Amino acid sequence: MITTVIIIGILLLILIIGRYNLSMQFRKEVKDLFAVSTSISGNNFSYAQLTGLPEPVQRYFKLVLKDGQPYISYIRLLHNGQFKTGLDKDWVSIKGEQYFTTEKPGFIWKGTTRMFTARDSYIAGKGRLVVSLFSLYNIVDGRGETFDQGELLRWLAEGVWFPTNLLPGEKLHWTAINENTARLTFNYNGLSLFYIVTFNDTGEITQLETKRYMDKEKLETWIGKVNDYKEINGVLIPTAIEAVWRLEKGDFSYAKFRVTSITYDHPGMFS
Template identity: 50%
Template sequence: MGTTNIYAQVASTLRDKAAFSASFKVMIAIAALLCLIFLMGRLNLYLKFTDEVAQLFSDSKDISSQKFTAKQLDGLPDPVQKYFRHVLNEGQPYISNVHLVHNGLFKTDLKKDWIKISGEEYFTADKPGFVWKGKTTAFTARDMFINGNGRLVVSLFSLFTIQNQTGEKFDKGELMRWLGESVCFPTNLLPSQHLRWLPIDDNSAKLEFDYGDLAVSFTVIFDAQHQIAELRTLRHMGDGPRQPWVTKVSHYKSWNGVLIPTVLEAGWEIEKKYLPYARFAIQELTYNEGF
């Protein structure tokens, strides 16, 4: 092989290496940019969540000076009285606000497989409200009821908003979620000017709640241990018609002196078949700490 050919091959190899090096640097730069955009998206969602929680707490009053007494149970349906005596102690302070952290499983569609999810949620009691943020590897969802307005926002990879749903159906649906999840802070289920318990039978009762122009209700089913086991109602499935919506709660544990369920499952009943789509297990929970 001649000297000229050797030089040509060396030059070609160096050019290929230079081209590869340049391409590699471009790929690294693109990857770094995408990571930065993703992190900025995460930060943006975090700031929105923080702002929504601050808004939730801004009009909330501290009601922890109120105490539960057994006299409040006079006239309530028998299974309801047994429930409160089981989960609350005499003199239990009312719970003004709640912060909980959970993990669990979720379905984005009833026909799809379960995926892992982690979540964080804040509740207020005096003024009905909550803000929830759930994260999976693919999306972040924020569900909320603030100042009488319900809203669901879903972001893909923390960047692209693929759902932003509001309106009367969501106002009522999110108020239902707040009321159903009040099993995690049961002083919120004590009778008041907005909340009523009506008798059904020895193992169930009707729970009614009104707030402004909104009125929601559940059929509440109690187990043999006098614990709430299931809450049933009719709820709009997204923008569609109302369907039976079921919340099942279990694995009760004493938390901060209050007996509450630590596993909550939600599902739809379609053609008499129960189809769960969310199953959460509480990992952390605090009461009356503010924000």
């Protein structure tokens, strides 16, 4: 009996130490993320910037931003939701904490479930995915060109939460497709990325579709569905997002997140 108690105590101690070390590492990565980007809040959005843009894109920005809105430089976000570790797996509850920069494209996300902690990131031009079982042992540590592409695509799509990031500029361009669809192109760090963006009649973005690596070899259709728009901090943003792989055998949803908190231009962690 005493031996069992001792073993349980040691295992709990190892788990606590593992979670502490993971928390410290995440804190350092967030600090590194904010350190490499600068503020662009001195720039202000103007309706004059919309001249020449496709009609649904103009409709979107007039809806979600106010004339004179400062550009958003730093974002921190909390969410809850459900997640699948595989297309054939069951849904599990997840809580997420995420930080973004815009002047220098970057983000880091930590998603926590009962069994594992996942960290997605794009920092200093490099993408990475790490999954730790019980916050102790890395069962996934993905990096390389396919992760650079995938994580930068994630950062770009999640710009719907800080829409000044989707305004046209040197690296970002919009081209018309039809009255409710436009193509978003983004060129950065040797990568040329795109989304086919769908808008409703009100002007809300409802879907973003692209090609993304599902594994190291093959590009598949990836779709982000967004809805339930609310005005937060003076900006109209979707508070629900669903991630879907569209494969030959059908559509497979693997993430359903709902934003619970978002703040702008506070380059520091949640307390």
